[in-house]
Amino acid sequence: MNNEEKYKKNIHHIHDKSYKDLYSKREVALDLFKNISNANWSKDLKAEDLTLVNNTYITADYEEREADIVYKANINNSEVVFYILLEFQSSVDYTMPLRLLFYMCEIIKEYAVNAKHKKYDKNVKIPAIVPIVLYNGEQVWDVPNQFRKMIYNEELFGNNILNFEYDIFDISNDEKLNKDALIDLKNVTAAIFLLDQKMDAIEFLERIKVIALYFNSLSDAEIKAIKKWIKNTVVDPLAESAIKILEADKREVELMVARNAFILDEMRENAKKEGREEGIEEGRKEGRKEGRKEGIEKSKLEVVRNSINNGLNDDIICKIANVSLDLVKKIRQECEKN
Structure with a gap:
């Protein structure tokens, strides 16, 4: 195997x-x-x-x-x-x-x-x-x-x-x-299903925010069960951020989600920018069109590596970087060897 x-x-x-x-x-x-x-x-x-x-x-x-x-x-x-x-x-x-x-x-x-x-x-x-x-x-x-x-x-x-x-x-x-139907239910199973659907990391944090702010009938035992499920299924540091949001005072939740979402978005944009700049430089040497293409590909690889290092799962990384699942798995294996 x-x-x-x-x-x-x-x-x-x-x-x-x-x-x-x-x-x-x-x-x-x-x-x-x-x-x-x-x-x-x-x-x-x-x-x-x-x-x-x-x-x-x-x-x-x-x-x-x-x-x-x-x-x-x-x-x-x-x-x-x-x-x-x-x-x-x-x-x-x-x-x-x-x-x-x-x-x-x-x-x-x-x-x-x-x-x-x-x-x-x-x-x-x-x-x-x-x-x-x-x-x-x-x-x-x-x-x-x-x-x-x-x-x-x-x-x-x-x-x-x-x-x-x-x-x-x-x-x-x-x-x-669907998302709206589950939010209307506001119970522990709806919370788990909300977090287990396919989405990117920023949407995941938005759903954590909804649970933290509006699922008010959840018992302490149910909150504990949700946090344990997150810890078992979501890779750090995203899991750690999600758990901290669930534990935070409601007045702090919005700011915490915005801060984490900004970090993820900034990471993605920086990788894209680096790729564009590198593509332009390569374009001067080997032709603008080919360089831009190579820069974009390098940008995607950088997004994948950064996302892996930031604890995102493979499905989310595929959506963020717009690459195949096989490529993400290959890069993850390389990262684990290093």
Whole structure:
């Protein structure tokens, strides 16, 4: 495995683990179920009704690719028992309906073994399982959310074949989760989704400002969870700046965001200016057109290096410098060697 593949795998693993850490907190998970999902089963749900199931239902083939959470839920004094299966995805996975089926079968199997059902018992019941997928990749999630769509010629078999649906939250592409809609919600999951969408560093700081100024109903525990998520997923010093803004007095927030945004913008403009000047100088020697082109390319490389040194992630750097992701990764590897 080359360094680039190892690097990509580590990034996805860290991100999935960060979501797992976040939604292992019952209060944060409840916020997702009640305020984002809005499903009927979540209306009467309380944090104390949720029990985190520590078992993982991931086969060896998928062990390093998934970070799943399973909650057992009791509603109305245990009259209703069901399981909630949360999956976190950084890339589109067209086997997801099949993978979810495997996990659901494992949950039911374990429940049945412990329940010790008798074949003559007419009241045998199993708990419902609600599968939910959180996806934060750039490509639109276009995987069918019905299991039957995985079956050859499924339309021939009507209701005689196995089927279930899963909920998908496509953080970056779902119009129902756009910036304005999330700001209106003002809850912890909306804050995380706001920060996990694709944007440049300046927009990231603007969204931190919005959270700091207007998400007033967040508890101390939820603020702590957001800061931990930022620390785990955003490279310093941008993460450090964001956390300081969240901790600051509201009167200081505007100034802190403006100061940090100015530094980022100035860094970008200086790199562009240096590139233009160098291009002009080269143009005098080898021809104005060729020199200007070379200067622009050097400018982009300088922007990439400065952005890496300032802790920006690869997606943001691509947008700032207008270069390919492969080039950013190549330069990052060079920087890490030096």
